[in-house]
Amino acid sequence: MDFDKASLAAFALGCDVLGAGGGGPAGQSLPVALHAVAQHGPVRVVELSELPADELVMPCALLGAPDVFAERIGTFREAAAIRRQVEAHFGRPVAALMCTEVGGTNGPASVALAANAGLPLLDADGMGRAFPGVEQVAMQLAGITASPSVLADEHERVVVVQAESGEWLERLARNVVTAFGNRAVSSEYVMTVEQAAGAVVDGSLSKALRIGAILEESARDAASTSAAADRLADEFGGARLAECRVTGVHPIKNKATATLATNSRRTILLEGVNRDEGRWLRLEAGHEYHAVLEDGELLAAVPDIITMFDVHSGDPVPVRELRYGMRVVVLALPCPAAWREPAALRLVGPRAFGLCLDYAPLAAHHV
DSSP states (O other), rough: EOOOOHHHHHHHHHHHHTTOOOOOOOGGGGHHHHHHHHHHHHHEEEOGGGTTTSEEEEEEEEOOOHHHHOOOOOSSTTTHHHHHHHHHHHHHOOOEEEOOOTTTTHHHHHHHOOOOOOOEEEEEEEESOOOOTOOSSSHHHHHOOOOOEEEEEEEEOOEEEOOSSHHHHHHHHHHHHHHTEEEEEOOOOOOHHHHHTTTTTEEEHHHHHHHHHHHHHHHHHOOHHHHHHHHHHHTTOOOEEEEEEEEEEOOOOSOSSSTTTOOOEEEEEEEEEEGGOOOOOEEEEESSEEEEEEEEEEEEEESEEEEETTTTTTOOOGGGGGOOOOOOOOEEEOOOOGGSSSSHHHSSSSSGGOSSSSOOOOOOOOO
């Protein structure tokens, strides 16, 4: 599989779905990805089995403020500077670049980064969706060392950060990014191909591309947004939860706002419409959508992937754009299996985001 001009739009659409309302809009990095493949040629997507076991996998992501990305596009040649630093530090070649976070902006950005670094792109990522924290990745669970973190800006200034944990790496790296003007490219959890087996979320890029292709096919067939959501639910074992009107968006301030995962909280009230008339849903959100409840019953919760679609456009709706009066379709898709383990739920379950809820696997509420 290659990423070229013909496939990138569908891939970006799928990345927005897997962003679960967060991760920044994939549309911000899509033009850069299109430019990169036009300049350097299609980016080859590879599997771990195709790579030498003793060479390196280099996860990469944009780090900083999404609003800054919209104004400072950057060159995406940062990946080449990071590759040189990583190879010098480890004394071995990088076999492939890996997207740290497939959900949202970082999905298409990884294509541009791989093209500029002259590397293939691994069909995997660290999350299978979007999470806000640097340490909220599968590599953390697998015991891969987060350090060194290599950060670069568009002028190819490079900073190497050493930290004993993902939590400390988060603190230190974000201070470096602030010095860069709130926009940087970072690489952490660098590992060998052998280590990556079982430590990453396999197939996440292919999944995003397939999701986008289904949505594009549905649009060409003039299918309703609810019908498109039903197709996704059927193919990926998820559930179209409801079609609703947003009746309230209420910011929440509480004591659990000390970490990046919990420093943004809001409750959204949803009134069912059409075949869902008479139903009322409560949606809990932060940087992403975290939980959907109906009459006190938990329908879906993080780390499962909750996505809102605008009924009229069919586009995924980020948390920050959800407004009173919007008509939305609520879709939930199951998370990668690794996130359902007890240690993983301590890292990315509902309580990690300040919710007094326990995770329950996604129920098949096909309505």
